[in-house]
Amino acid sequence: MEPRSEHPLDLAAMRVGYGSAATAGADGVAVHLDVSWLTGDPPWLELFERWLAEAVAATIPEPNAMVVGTVGADGRPATRTVLCKGVGAPGISFFTGYESAKGLALAANPVASLTFPWIALERQVHFRGRVTRVGAEVTQAYWDSRPRGSQISAYTSAQSQPIADRAALEAAAQRTAERFGGIDGDRPIPVPPHWGGYLVDVDRAEFWQGRADRLHNRVCAVRGEGRWDTARLQP
Template sequence: MEPPTEHPIDLAAMRVGYGAADTAGADGVAQHLDPAWLTGDPPWLDLFGRWLTEAMAAKIPEPNAMVVGTVAPSGRPSTRTVLCKGASASGITFFTGYESAKGLALAANPFASLTFPWIALERQVHFRGRVRKVDAEVTQAYWESRPRGSQISAFSSAQSQPIADRAELEAVAARTAQRFGGVAGDEPIPVPPNWGGYVVDVDYAEFWQGRADRLHNRVRAVRGSDGWTIDRLQP
């Protein structure tokens, strides 16, 4: 077998320095992340909310962006970035096409992983859990909150299906807009029949804090039949 062609960028030599062990790092926290930080019911929700608020304050681009991992019917995993649109004791919510690649994967294997990569703050949060569709009224309420242009795009798109070119995609969107009175019109655009929300019922939550010399902090909460177990993981 031929050796792989060397990439012009020396990826192996790339290094990112995280906060020193005894001083505040980029996350602005001198204290080490500790299992005691996970409190409440569920124990992940309060800390996640605080970290999300701090990511917003730090002007992290798209702070509610998360990497969603699913497993297709073939058994192959896939990831993509999706926007989180809800976080509560019930779980983490996002919206997409039910017949998209991720929707078909979730229909076959109703479990997902979610990762919020706030690397600029030396933080990540990772969730796992069973996935279910949200109630229709939840989807409707969120749909009505979306900008009209986003509604037109979602209604126009057969998500994850091939299309000839950009011009055809824009033409489909233009026809949708015309059908409902134009981009600036006021005729309501209905929720597409195969579009809606999912909620991930979190049973695994892990918080990561970058530390010096890659001796990072990881704490997790795992839900079992007797409630939540909270502990520290080695990096």
């Protein structure tokens, strides 16, 4: 059966020509992503930090936004976009509600995939790894850095649960604000018990660079027993 739409789109014609000088990023059209760029320990960290800095310099919207993939207890995968809040040798971290859809999925299957889609720079980076909660002191430090309005929202929200309407959500946030002295008050808002950070212990990292005629460049680093192996992948 043919899909019906009031605004049919020619998806087959939506093709982007990669490898142009205008969008190739700092690597340039003549310089190809190579396995030799994966250096250090872990071998993905230096290149990822450089690409992230270049995404910031290129004013990519939300350069630290990543698509987080999880698998629930029912075996069904789900993805959503989350902001990365930490990068280092231990892995990549983000913060969310423990009882949210992704929090429950991570409790059932503590593994995740992460994708940073910097398409405007013809780049993507993909990570996989096991996930653990970060320590309370790490969560507290990040919580203290958040704007007060964001703290109120996180304290209020039963993330992923239904609510009657927008008015009910705003009323709940207002009650939380009043409880702690108002949106402009100086009474500290504590970290809610249902909220905190996760650390993805990266065991696979892949870097993707768009190139002409879909002959893209892909390199990966995979952690084995006490070592990292690197390889070029076919597009």
